[in-house]
Each structure stands twice: as C-alpha cells, then as structure tokens.
Amino acid sequence: MPYLTGAMVASTDGLVIAHLLAKNAEPDGVAALTAAALGVGARLTEAVGHGGFRELLVNGEFGYVATYAAGVSSVLTLLATADANVGRLNLEARRACPRLAALIDGALQQRPRV
Numbered sequence: 001m002p003y004l005t006g007a008m009v010a011s012t013d014g015l016v017i018a019h020l021l022a023k024n025a026e027p028d029g030v031a032a033l034t035a036a037a038l039g040v041g042a043r044l045t046e047a048v049g050h051g052g053f054r055e056l057l058v059n060g061e062f063g064y065v066a067t068y069a070a071g072v073s074s075v076l077t078l079l080a081t082a083d084a085n086v087g088r089l090n091l092e093a094r095r096a097c098p099r100l101a102a103l104i105d106g107a108l109q110q111r112p113r114v
Contacts, residue, residue: 001092006079007062007098009070017074017104025079034067034077042069057086057091068093071101098113 008019008027014035019027042053058065064080066089076097080089 001080001088003066003081003084004078005081008034008077008105009074010077011036011074012072019081026086030077033055037067055090056091060064064088064089066092067098070097074100074104076100086102 003101005024006019006021008021009017010019010031010089011017012035014032016027016031019030021027021030022099037056037058041056045051045053053069055066055068057067061082063082064078064086066078066080066086068076068078070076076093078089078093080086
C-alpha cells in the first residue's frame with residue numbers, strides 16, 4: 001500500500017512487539033500512546049453501549065493514525081499519508097488482524113509461565 005508510512009504491532013499494555021516506523025517516530029512512545037488511546041476507545045465504546053473496541057482512526061493535518069484490535073493482547077497501528085484511501089486501509093488492516101491475533105495470542109498461550 002503506497003500511502004503507508006509506518007506500521008506497529010504492540011501489546012495492549014503498550015509494549016512494542018514489532019515495528020517499521022520512520023526514524024523520527026519513537027517506537028516505545030507510539031506504543032504507549034496507542035495503549036492509552038486503546039483504553040479511551042474501549043471505555044468510550046462501552047459507555048455508549050457499542051461493545052468492545054475494534055478500531056480507532058485519527059485524522060491529523062499530515063495523515064492518519066489507525067489502530068485496530070488484533071486479538072485480546074495486541075493492536076495493529078498503521079500510519080498513512082493524508083491522501084490515503086481510508087477504505088482500503090481499513091480493508092487490509094481488518095484482513096491482517098485475525099492473522100496477527102492467531103500468531104500473537106497463540107504464542108502467548110504457549111509460553112512457559114514464570
């Protein structure tokens with residue numbers, strides 16, 4: 001997708017799992033802010049009776065930040081240019097999230113407990 005400028009998978013508590021971000025974006029900071037936004041989004045959807053969190057889209061002056069639930073323990077955050085096709089962005093992210101969830105949630109279930 002030519003309009004993507006970055007991508008990150010993070011845990012729901014704000015830890016970086018994987019990222020491909022521009023040098024001016026601090027991965028740990030983006031992951032922490034994503035976790036905070038996730039918390040607000042989840043509380044908002046619950047407060048208005050719309051169920052669990054699925055996705056959040058922020059439209060800034062220079063582009064989009066889109067965050068999608070990827071299972072119970074992770075989120076996918078995509079950065080895109082201002083002229084991005086948001087419908088396509090949503091479509092591709094919604095396709096990717098179940099695969100990410102299967103990988104990450106499955107790996108967390110298999111790890112040894114300390």
